[in-house]
Amino acid sequence: MKKTIILLTALLGINSSLTAQSENSLRMPLNTTLLDRRITPHTPLLGMNDETLFRTITRELSDDGFGGRKPLTAYETPTLEYIAGRFKEVGLEPAAGGSYLQKVPLLGVMTKIKNNEVVVSGSKRNVKLRYWDDIVLWTLRAEKQTKVNKADFVFVGFGIKAPEYGWDDYAGVDVKGKVVVMLVNDPGFYNDNLFRGKNMTYYGRWTYKFEEAGRQGAAAALIIHDTEPASYDWSVVQNSRSSATLSLYSETGNKELIPFQGWVTGESAKKLFDAAGVSFDESIASAKIKGFKGFPLKLRTNIESTNIFEVTESANVAAILPGTSLKNEYIIYSGHWDHLGTGQPVDGDSIYNGALDNATGIAALVLLGKRFKELPERPKRSIVFLAVTAEESGLLGSKYYAGNPLFPLDKTVVCLNIDSWGDKMRTSDVIISAAGHSETDRYVIDAASTQGRTVSFSTTDVSGGYYRSDHFNFAKVGVPVVLARSGNQYIDPQAAKAHSEKYYGGPGNYHQPSDEYHDWWDVSGSLEDIYMFYGIGLRLANDGYFPKWNDGAEFKAVRDFK
Numbered sequence: 001m002k003k004t005i006i007l008l009t010a011l012l013g014i015n016s017s018l019t020a021q022s023e024n025s026l027r028m029p030l031n032t033t034l035l036d037r038r039i040t041p042h043t044p045l046l047g048m049n050d051e052t053l054f055r056t057i058t059r060e061l062s063d064d065g066f067g068g069r070k071p072l073t074a075y076e077t078p079t080l081e082y083i084a085g086r087f088k089e090v091g092l093e094p095a096a097g098g099s100y101l102q103k104v105p106l107l108g109v110m111t112k113i114k115n116n117e118v119v120v121s122g123s124k125r126n127v128k129l130r131y132w133d134d135i136v137l138w139t140l141r142a143e144k145q146t147k148v149n150k151a152d153f154v155f156v157g158f159g160i161k162a163p164e165y166g167w168d169d170y171a172g173v174d175v176k177g178k179v180v181v182m183l184v185n186d187p188g189f190y191n192d193n194l195f196r197g198k199n200m201t202y203y204g205r206w207t208y209k210f211e212e213a214g215r216q217g218a219a220a221a222l223i224i225h226d227t228e229p230a231s232y233d234w235s236v237v238q239n240s241r242s243s244a245t246l247s248l249y250s251e252t253g254n255k256e257l258i259p260f261q262g263w264v265t266g267e268s269a270k271k272l273f274d275a276a277g278v279s280f281d282e283s284i285a286s287a288k289i290k291g292f293k294g295f296p297l298k299l300r301t302n303i304e305s306t307n308i309f310e311v312t313e314s315a316n317v318a319a320i321l322p323g324t325s326l327k328n329e330y331i332i333y334s335g336h337w338d339h340l341g342t343g344q345p346v347d348g349d350s351i352y353n354g355a356l357d358n359a360t361g362i363a364a365l366v367l368l369g370k371r372f373k374e375l376p377e378r379p380k381r382s383i384v385f386l387a388v389t390a391e392e393s394g395l396l397g398s399k400y401y402a403g404n405p406l407f408p409l410d411k412t413v414v415c416l417n418i419d420s421w422g423d424k425m426r427t428s429d430v431i432i433s434a435a436g437h438s439e440t441d442r443y444v445i446d447a448a449s450t451q452g453r454t455v456s457f458s459t460t461d462v463s464g465g466y467y468r469s470d471h472f473n474f475a476k477v478g479v480p481v482v483l484a485r486s487g488n489q490y491i492d493p494q495a496a497k498a499h500s501e502k503y504y505g506g507p508g509n510y511h512q513p514s515d516e517y518h519d520w521w522d523v524s525g526s527l528e529d530i531y532m533f534y535g536i537g538l539r540l541a542n543d544g545y546f547p548k549w550n551d552g553a554e555f556k557a558v559r560d561f562k
Contacts, residue, residue, distance in 0.1 A: 045086070045089055045090065046089075054360075054530075055363075055519075057367075058359045061079070061337075062353040062354055062517045063353070066078065066353075068342055068353060070243060070338065073341050080101060080317055080337075083100075084101065087365075090369045092321055093319065095318035096318045096406055100317050102315060102317075102400075102401065102404075104248075105313055105400075106247065106313065106314045106389075106390060106396065107140065107246065107249040107253075108310045109245050109307050110244045110308040111138040111305045112308075113137055113305050114304040118131070118135055122272070122275025123298035124276065127272055127275045129264065129268055135264045135265070136237055136238060136263050137261070138261065139260055139305060140245065140254050140257045141307075142311055143253065143307060144309075145304070145305065146303075146305045148259055148302065151179050151220065151300065152179070152296060152297075153178065153296070153300070153301070154295070154297065155294060157183060158186055158204075159212060162195075165194070167187070171294075172294070175218045176216070177217065178220075181222050182222070183224055183284065185204040185229035185230065187290070188201070189229045194290060197460075198460040198461070198462050199460055200467070201464075210258060210261040213261070214258035219258070222269075223263050224264055224265075225266055226266050235512075238344060239340060239512070240511065242343030243340075244308075246314075246393035246396060247393065248396050248399065314390060316386060316401055318387075319385045320382055321369065323378060323380050324380050326382075328382070328411055329381045329382065330381060330383075330384050330407045330412045331416070331537050332384045332386055332416070333365055333383070333533070333537065334387075334398065335358055335387060336390075336397065337358070337362050337387040337389065338354075338389050338393075339352055339358070339359075339515075340352035346513045346514070349513035350513065352511065353517075355517040357419070357510070357515055358419050360418075364418045364533075365386075365387060368385065368537070372537075380544065388470055391419075395469070395473055398471075398472075402473040409479060413480075414482060415471050415474035415475075415480070415481045416481070416537060417471035417481060418533070419470070421526040422526055423522060423523065423526075424522070424526045424529070426490070427486040427487050427528075428452070428490075428491060429487035430453050431458050431487040432483065433458045435457035437549065437553045438480040439480070440482045440547045443536045478559035479559075482533070482536060484532070485529050
C-alpha cells in the first residue's frame with residue numbers, strides 16, 4: 001500500500017482538550033530513557049522454565065516503557081520488534097513472506113468536536129451535551145473536517161435489522177442524513193424468548209449497530225449507554241476514545257462509513273427525549289417488544305469536527321513452525337498485542353499498560369511456540385503464531401488477516417485465540433464458551449480430561465464475549481474456533497478466596513491504568529490452560545482431521561471443503 005502520512009509526528013492527546021503541542025501530531029514522543037532502562041536489553045529466555053518465561057514476557061510487555069502499546073504511536077515499533085524478537089529467539093520462522101510483519105493499513109483519527117459540545121434543539125427545550133461527560137463522538141473518515149447540518153433525530157430501538165429473528169427496527173422510517181439513537185445489546189437481554197435470550201448475538205455489538213446505521217444512510221449514530229447490558233461503565237467508553245480512533249483504511253478514505261458514531265449517557269439520553277416531548281421510559285419499553293417501529297424525535301442538531309488524521313501501516317506479527325507431511329495445512333494460535341496507550345489519568349496514572357489484556361496472550365504465544373519447537377519431531381501440520389494489532393479498536397488486525405490471509409483459509413484447521421489469561425489459580429474445571437458450535441468441543445473435553453479436569457458449558461454470554469475478541473473474525477470466514485478456559489472450581493478454594501481480595505484483574509480494572517503486572521500473581525491456572533491449548537493444537541496438528549461446524553451453527557455455510 002502507498003503510505004500517506006498526515007501530520008507525521010504527533011502527540012496522542014485526549015480529544016476534548018487538544019493542546020498546541022498535540023494539534024500538530026498524532027504520535028506520542030518515545031521515552032527512550034525509560035525504554036532502555038527497563039526493557040532493553042531483553043532478558044534472555046534460554047533456560048527459563050515455563051512460568052518464568054510467561055511472567056517475564058508479561059512483565060516486560062506491560063512495562064511503562066512500552067507506553068500502553070497503542071498502534072500508530074511511537075511505541076508500536078519497539079513492541080513489534082520485541083514480539084518478533086521473542087518469536088525468533090524460540091526458533092520460530094517468519095511467516096509473512098520472509099518477514100515477521102504482516103502490514104495492516106490503518107487510519108488514525110483524532111476528532112475535535114467544535115466547542116467540545118453538541119447543542120440539540122428540541123420542540124420543548126434545547127439540550128447541551130458536553131463532550132466526554134455526556135457524549136463521546138468520533139469519525140472514521142480521512143478528512144480534515146466533518147460536518148452534519150440540520151440533522152433530525154430518529155429513535156430506532158436497538159438499531160437492528162435481523163430477518164431471521166423477524167426483527168426490523170428500521171422498517172418504515174427514513175434515516176438518511178439523520179441522527180439515529182439506539183439501545184445497547186439486543187432484545188434477548190430483556191426477554192429470554194427473543195433472539196438468543198441472554199446470549200448476546202452480533203446484533204447486540206456496537207460495531208454492528210454503527211455498520212447498520214451506515215448502511216441505512218444515517219449521518220450519525222448514538223448508542224445509549226447502560227452499564228448492565230453494555231457490561232462496562234461509562235469510563236470504558238471514554239478510555240477507548242481518549243486518543244486517536246483507529247480503523248482499517250479503504251482507498252476512498254473511508255467515505256463509505258457513517259460520518260459520526262458515538263455514545264451518549266443514559267441520563268443525557270433522557271434529557272433528549274424530554275426535550276422532544278417524548279417519554280423516555282415508555283419509548284425504551286416499547287423498543288423491547290417485538291413489532292416495535294422506529295419513530296422521529298422532534299430534535300435537530302449540527303455537528304462539526306476538525307480532525308487530525310494519519311494514514312499509515314500497523315502490523316500483525318506472524319511466525320510459523322513449518323509442518324512435515326501436511327505442511328500446507330495450518331493451526332493458528334492468536335492473541336492481540338495492542339492496548340490503549342496513554343489516556344485520561346486515574347489516580348495520577350495515565351499509562352494503560354494492558355498486562356492481563358493482553359500481554360499475557362503474547363506471553364502464551366511465545367511459550368507455546370517454544371514448546372512446539374522443542375518437540376523431538378515436528379508436527380505434520382504447520383503451526384502459526386499470530387500476534388494481531390488493533391483488537392481494542394474493533395478487532396482490526398484479525399479482520400485484516402481474515403480478508404488477506406497469509407495462508408489459505410480452507411486449509412486453516414482451527415483458530416485457538418488467547419485473550420486475558422493472567423492471574424488465575426488452578427481449577428478442577430474448564431468452561432467451554434459457544435458450546436455446541438463445532439466439533440472442537442470434543443478436543444477441549446479430551447484435553448481437559450488428560451489434566452483430570454471436568455468440562456462444563458457456558459449457557460449465557462450476556463456481554464457478547466464471542467464477538468469481542470479476535471477469534472470472531474476467523475469464525476466469520478468459516479474457520480472453527482476454540483473458546484475454553486479455567487472455570488471457578490478452585491483446587492484450593494480458601495486460598496483462591498484470600499487471593500481474590502487483592503486480585504486486580506476484575507471488571508473494575510478492565511481498560512484501566514491499574515491493569516498492571518504484579519509478582520504476587522498466581523498463574524498456575526493460566527499455565528494449565530496454556531498446556532490444554534497445547535494439547536489441542538498438537539492433536540489437531542497430527543490427526544489430519546478438519547473439525548466441522550455443527551448443524552445450525554451461525555458460520556457453517558461459510559466453510560466449504562472439497
